[in-house]
Amino acid sequence: xTEGRNSVLSPTVVAAIDDLELSARLxxxxxxTGGNRSPFHGYSTExxxxxxxxxxxxxxxxxxxxxxxxxxxxxxxxxxxxxxxVMLVIDASASMNxxxxxxxxxxxxxxxxxxxxxxxxxxxxxxxxxxxGSALRYVPARGGHQHLRSVIAELDRLTPAGAxxxxxxxxxxxQLLRRRGIVIxxxxxxxxxxxxQRALRRVTSHGHDVSVVQVLSPDETQFPESGQVEFVxxxxxxxxxxxxxxxxxxxxxxxxxxxxxxxxxAVHAGIDxxxxxxxxxxxxxxxxxxxxxxxxxLAGHGHRPLTR
Numbered sequence: 001x002t003e004g005r006n007s008v009l010s011p012t013v014v015a016a017i018d019d020l021e022l023s024a025r026l027x028x029x030x031x032x033t034g035g036n037r038s039p040f041h042g043y044s045t046e047x048x049x050x051x052x053x054x055x056x057x058x059x060x061x062x063x064x065x066x067x068x069x070x071x072x073x074x075x076x077x078x079x080x081x082x083x084x085x086v087m088l089v090i091d092a093s094a095s096m097n098x099x100x101x102x103x104x105x106x107x108x109x110x111x112x113x114x115x116x117x118x119x120x121x122x123x124x125x126x127x128x129x130x131x132x133g134s135a136l137r138y139v140p141a142r143g144g145h146q147h148l149r150s151v152i153a154e155l156d157r158l159t160p161a162g163a164x165x166x167x168x169x170x171x172x173x174x175q176l177l178r179r180r181g182i183v184i185x186x187x188x189x190x191x192x193x194x195x196x197q198r199a200l201r202r203v204t205s206h207g208h209d210v211s212v213v214q215v216l217s218p219d220e221t222q223f224p225e226s227g228q229v230e231f232v233x234x235x236x237x238x239x240x241x242x243x244x245x246x247x248x249x250x251x252x253x254x255x256x257x258x259x260x261x262x263x264x265x266a267v268h269a270g271i272d273x274x275x276x277x278x279x280x281x282x283x284x285x286x287x288x289x290x291x292x293x294x295x296x297x298l299a300g301h302g303h304r305p306l307t308r
Contacts, residue, residue: 011102014110014282020156021149024113028121031114031283031290050074084181084209085125085141087173088112090155091187092130094234096215097160104215105160107278108186111213113152114286115184120148125181128154129173131164136172141181163235166191167199180207189214189262197265204269211272213289214262218279221259223251 017023050063053073061076090112096105116126120143127141128151139154166187174183183203189196189212204210218224225244232239259275266273272293276285 010281011107011278020109020113021152023110024117024152027110027114027283027286028117031287050076083123083125085127085177085179086115086119086182086184087127087129087141087177088116088151089170089173089183089185089187090128090130090158091164091166091185091189092132092158092160093164093191094161095188095190097234099217099219102278103160104188104217104278105158107276107282108213108215109155109158110282111215111276111286112184112186113155114282116148116151116155118290119182120145126151127173127176129169129176130158131169132158133162136169138172138176141177164191167195170196170199170203174203174206174208177208180209182209182211184211184213186213186215188216188220193258193261193265197269200266200271201269204271209272210269211274211289211293212262212266214259214273214275216259216275216277218277221252221255221277223248223255 014023014027017026050066051074053062053075057075063074063076066072066074090108092105096108097103112128116128119126123143125141125143126148128137128139130137137154137158139151166185166189170183170185177183185200200210200212223244225248227244228241229244230239230241263273263275274285274289274292276282276289
């Protein structure tokens, strides 16, 4: 392992560490810089008190029910909080078990564990939602170091296999948050695009701050294959032999279109989007993601109103 303030652990080194908690801690320690605004700031509308109305107060905060009883105008005041529950949704389907070595799933697990570490360290509650077979696997959002270890241990127990139903998992993850929070979905998004995007929009419309992290490998985006190649669908087991050179151009165009649709749909719905390539050191990818989140909150775009 390299030393120094700007040392960066390669994806191969991070993935080779058996202890996921240690991997996450090393990634977080490598990306930390002092004085950064929390990327997990939120707010609540928890009622605090009434005070007499003053000229210039925002009329939307007037308590008309109290006015009807007392014939006096009062403004409602709310307590602002900066800690919010963070729900991590991770894709553990078989397509994430690619390529050999540093797989998309191992990279995603390290990123998710590091995100849990950062959020918990800042006083946020952290939870996890995924799917194994047809069953949902869920760790509720709670705070504290012991709970953080439970979240990371559950991540470490996951083995990518089969298919998953992202719309069901995303919807349920949001439903189980007790108040509006942050939902971060980590996946390659090789699933029903329309159903997934509808679920993401539903969660956003209910006031949650949603981010999607699309994890891909260079082999998927660049398609370096040549000659006769047998391709295997990791989820269905279907096999097909084809001339890689004959399909390379169409494949790259289709892949570019897929990634761009995923990004554009997210941005259009007001959802944070980031693509992470598994050949990029996780601390660098995570730092870029969190800095963008922190900058957005600093600019005052860190929340959306609830739909009534």
